[in-house]
Amino acid sequence: MLVHWSLAAIHLLAFALGFWAVLTRGTAFRQLAAGAREARRVLMADNLWGISAVLLLVTGGMRAFGGYEKGTDYYLHQPLFHLKMTLFVLILLLEVAPMITLIKWRIALSRGAPINTGRAKLFARISHVEGLLVLLMVVAATGMARGVTFG
Template sequence: MLVRWLLAALHLLAYGFALASILRRTWSLRRAAVPAALRSVFRADTRWGLSALVLIVTGLMRVFGSYEKGADYYLHEPLFHLKMTLLVIIVLLEVPSMLALMRWRASIRKGEAPDLHNARRYAHLSVIQTVLLVLMVFAATGMARGIGLPAGVV
């Protein structure tokens, strides 16, 4: 029971940290006109990645471990499918930003100035990810309350 509670708490806290990190990265990317401004982008991006990792690991443990209702419950829950679809979209939207940030980090390590022309585009992608992350929270809380399941299943 204690592990189940702690996993749920970590999962929910990770949403908060993810939201704060993605918002900070968005804000920093909008201001990334010079390489010196990238320190804030990189810090926020690292926090975003770590919180996403915690979300995914705790989520997998809750679905496929013996801590929660089990995979059979989740795989038949419509809001779980919505949540996973949103996660996939977030990950797909992350790819261009992740690749750019990797290039920027490499450029800075080499002592070169990174090409920051698309920073605002990556900030826009982060805004979309933020909205999708919030929708994931709505799906998660709906699942916790049995919304979307046929009557009598909960």
Template sequence: MIERWLLAAIHLLAFAFALAAIRNRARALRQPVPLFEPRDVLRQDMLWGLAALVLLLTGLWRAFGGLEKGAQYYLHQPFFHLKMTCLALILILEAWPMRALIKWRVARSADPAAPLPGARKLAIISDVQLLLLLLMVLAATAMARGVMMG
């Protein structure tokens, strides 16, 4: 019982950290060049990555680790499919920021003043990911309350 509660709490806290990190990454990416702080972008990106990892691990453990309602419940729950679709879209969208920020880190090691190309587009991607993550929270709470579609 306590294991289920702690795992659920960690999962929910990871959602909070993920939402904050994505929002802060988008805000940092939107800063005008004189105020643009690379450390803020990279720090928020790292926090987002850690939160995403915790979400994935705790989510898989909760869904398929025999602690919660069981895999059969989740696999037949439309809101679970909505949540997983949002997750897939978030991960697909993350490919571009991840690649761009890795290249930027490498470029900054040679030139600390190297600009980040496409920062505004990366901010927009972060905004879309934020909306998808919010939709995941809505789907998760609908699942937890037994809300049925249709």
């Protein structure tokens, strides 16, 4: 019982961390687009965004497929689980361009080279859309927790 509760709590806290981190990253990107010079805030928020994603994958995988919750059959036949996974995939697809750019930034900064902030405004928008998708994932998760079904 304690493991079930702990996994659920960590999973929910990872949503909160991810939501905060991606919105903070988006705001920091927007400040860079407006001429700010400090990229560290973007990178720190991005690190926390990545940590939350790992926590969500691990705890979610354990809960759905590790025998800690309602069972794999429940999740595979639950429409809200499919919605939640679709939203997660959308986030991953949206994340490709910012992720590649931020890897390049980290390499450039480690070498003392300048970074290209030309797409910071776009990445701010992407981050904020990802925040909305995280919220929608939480809505889907609460429906799943209450056994909401369709049909």
